[in-house]
Amino acid sequence: MATVSAHALMLGYQRRRILDQLELDLPEGKISVLVGSNGCGKSTLLKALARLLSPWSGQVCLDGTDIHQLPTREVAHRLSLLPQQPVAPEGMTVRQLVQLGRHPHQRWLSQWSPDDEHQVARALERTGLEALADQVVDTLSGGQRQRAWIALAVAQNTPLMLLDEPTSFLDMNHQMEVLDLLHELNREEGRTIVMVLHDLNLAGRYADHMVALRAGQVYARGTPAQVMIPERIEAIFGLACRVIEDPCSHTPLCIPLSRQARS
Amino acid sequence: MVERTLRLGRFSRRFLPTAWARVAALLLVMMLVLLVSLALGRVMLGPGxxxxxxxxPHAPTGLIVRELRLPRILLAALIGAALGVAGWLxxxxxxxxxxxxxxxxxxxGASxxxxxxxxxxxxxxxxxxxPVAAMLGAAGAALAVYTLAxxxxxxxxxxxxTGIGMAAALGAVTTLVLAISPLTTTLxxxxxxxxxxxxxxxxxxxxxxxxxxxxxxxxAALMRQVMLAPLDDALATGLGLAVQRHRAALLALASALAGVAVAWGGAFVFVGLVAPHLARRLSGYSGTAQMVLALLYGALLVMLADLVARTLFLPLDLPAGIFVAALGAPFFLALLIREVR
Structure with missing residues (x-):
């Protein structure tokens, strides 16, 4: 098990401050989803949690230790990362991509141990990609490609997985396919999943724990039912809405109101 | 293209037998080119x-073959090999x-x-x-590009x-020096x-x-890290690579390889561009084998270019650089065309 947290985190680009004295604790073994409107800092926060950005002040802790004090390879044993819109090198097959996930576990001497082989086979099976393993990544559909990237993280075999908008630019059916897969990885293998989603209703449906950001700080957190109440959604997104119960998943469902409907 | 696994105790590797078969084939071709190059020249020698x-050791033609042709052929091979690897990297x-x-x-910079x-x-x-001046020029230019970037x-x-900008600026310096220096220097x-x-x-x-x-x-010790270099920085970091440190190390190695090659051979261009492409197009995505292929294609290209340069217009002995592009470019274009069809 592994857990990330942030303490008094200040971070930005050039002189522009994005995260401001942010405090964050995430539950282990759950699916946590970061939500908020564009520019609220949710992707920046995820990058900071993945040690891609160094804080101006404050710190990000992995299992209680400052993540920037840990060797990057050591971090890669505990935490895997799927950035937004990753690009596979030209001509690379699914299998070759997934094999890269074993990098942190390999040494110069041992570059393809039986365990490496086993973990890659398992990752391909887990993500249902065995039949596509020798296809070139660029030729896959959006949903298949995203599953291949998730398989890379599965092969890396870390207790904690961070994903930045894993469903953006996917059709609805592929969005569900990806989120169902992540849900299985969480429920069946106990992996802690932290992701950014911009679709609030999908977030509400799959999150155990929801963190809403506003102006670089945590505005609300808790179960989707605790966070997704109309007043809070209005404060987070600046959007009037009604919230009803999803008849299938019994999670909150936000119905945005148009300007006409409001008057 | 099926990968195989090699395991000996704790040592383990994946490898692509087809790519290594091509390495073996290229080595044979190189041996052949070496023998032909040794035999051809102003003095033509039969097999015997x-x-x-x-x-x-007392053969009258021994001096030509062992002291003139052999080192020249080997130097061509080394220059091509270093440029091929540098370009690939x-x-x-x-x-x-x-x-x-x-x-x-x-x-x-070297020029x-x-x-x-x-x-x-x-x-x-x-x-x-x-050669010392050329090496210092190459190192200085590489360092300047890195610092400015x-x-x-x-x-x-x-x-x-930054590299393109630097190359343009240094090209102007080269032209200026050529223009103001005496004709003997220019030649x-x-x-x-x-x-x-x-x-x-x-x-x-x-x-x-x-x-x-x-x-x-x-x-060779850094090959694992080289294979992560084509991924974007976020992914490579996620996989535990210290991206900036390795990038600096690999750039230094590539610049040094190219720098020593031009120090001994002059500004051979095109080898560093085309050799890695030949390796990639003909071997698919694979690690060490691809680097070795880039090395061999580079070596073979310069060896062949020099063979043509010193035999085609006998008794003229022309600079090999002329024929690198003349031989490499058509082959390269043919490969691209074949790929489209």
Whole structure:
């Protein structure tokens, strides 16, 4: 098990401050989803949690230790990362991509141990990609490609997985396919999943724990039912809405109101 | 293309048998080219005469074969090998199929320094200093490109653009020096800028071979990291790679390989661009085998170019650099066309 947290985190680009004295604790073994409107800092926060950005002040802790004090390879044993819109090198097959996930576990001497082989086979099976393993990544559909990237993280075999908008630019059916897969990885293998989603209703449906950001700080957190109440959604997104119960998943469902409907 | 696994105790590797078969085939072709090159020249030798020249220390043709042709052929092979690997490494690290030592300023730095040396220092200091000047020029240009591209780390795109800018600026310096220096300098500078292995001796071969080994050993140790270089920085970091540190190390190795190659052979262009492409197009995505193929294609290209250069217009002995593009470009284009169909 592994857990990330942030303490008094200040971070930005050039002189522009994005995260401001942010405090964050995430539950282990759950699916946590970061939500908020564009520019609220949710992707920046995820990058900071993945040690891609160094804080101006404050710190990000992995299992209680400052993540920037840990060797990057050591971090890669505990935490895997799927950035937004990753690009596979030209001509690379699914299998070759997934094999890269074993990098942190390999040494110069041992570059393809039986365990490496086993973990890659398992990752391909887990993500249902065995039949596509020798296809070139660029030729896959959006949903298949995203599953291949998730398989890379599965092969890396870390207790904690961070994903930045894993469903953006996917059709609805592929969005569900990806989120169902992540849900299985969480429920069946106990992996802690932290992701950014911009679709609030999908977030509400799959999150155990929801963190809403506003102006670089945590505005609300808790179960989707605790966070997704109309007043809070209005404060987070600046959007009037009604919230009803999803008849299938019994999670909150936000119905945005148009300007006409409001008057 | 099926991968196999090799395991011996704790040692384990994946490898692509087809790619290594191609390596073996290329080595055979190189041996053949070596023998043909030894036999051809102003003095043509048949198979029997060649064998005698190689085996009998007192053969009258022994001097031509062992002291003139053999070191020249080996130097051509080493120069091509170093440029092929340097280009391959740069294309991996820059994530750009157009990257090569010529484009990112290394060759231009060496050229500007070498031409300046020929213009002003060759007379007082002698020709022995020329490789040193070229190496310093290459190192200086590489360092300048890296420093100018730096802003919280370097990104491949900034490096490529800075390199192109640097190459243009140094090209202007080279032209200026050529324009203001005397005609005799211009002629020797012109040969240097084309790339030539004329007059190579055994001490050149052993020096360059030593450099190549010294640079290829650390590269072999870093192959795993090289294979992550084409991924974007976030992914590579996620997989536990110290991206900036490794990028700096790999760029230094690539620049040094290209730098020593041009120091001994002059500004051979195109080898560093085309050899890695041949390796990639003909071997698919694979690690070490692809690097070895880039090395061999580079070596073979310069060997063939020099063979043509010194035999096609006998008794003229032309700079090999002329024929690198003449041989490499049509093959390269044919490969691209075949791929489309």
């Amino acid at each position: 005469a060649l064998l005698e020249a190689l085996m009998n 740069l294309q991996q690290v820059m994530r750009n199929p157009l990257a090569s030592p010529d484009i990112i300023g290394v060759t231009s 500007a320094a070498a031409v300046s040396y020929l213009a002003w220092l060759a007379v007082p200091l002698g020709m022995a200093g020329l 730096w802003s919280h780390g370097v990104t491949p795109l900034r490096l490529v653009l 020797s500078a012109y040969v240097w800028l084309t790339g030539s292995v004329y007059g190579a001796n055994w001490s050149d071969v052993s020096s360059l071979a030593l450099w190549c080994v010294a640079l290829l050993v650390p590269l």
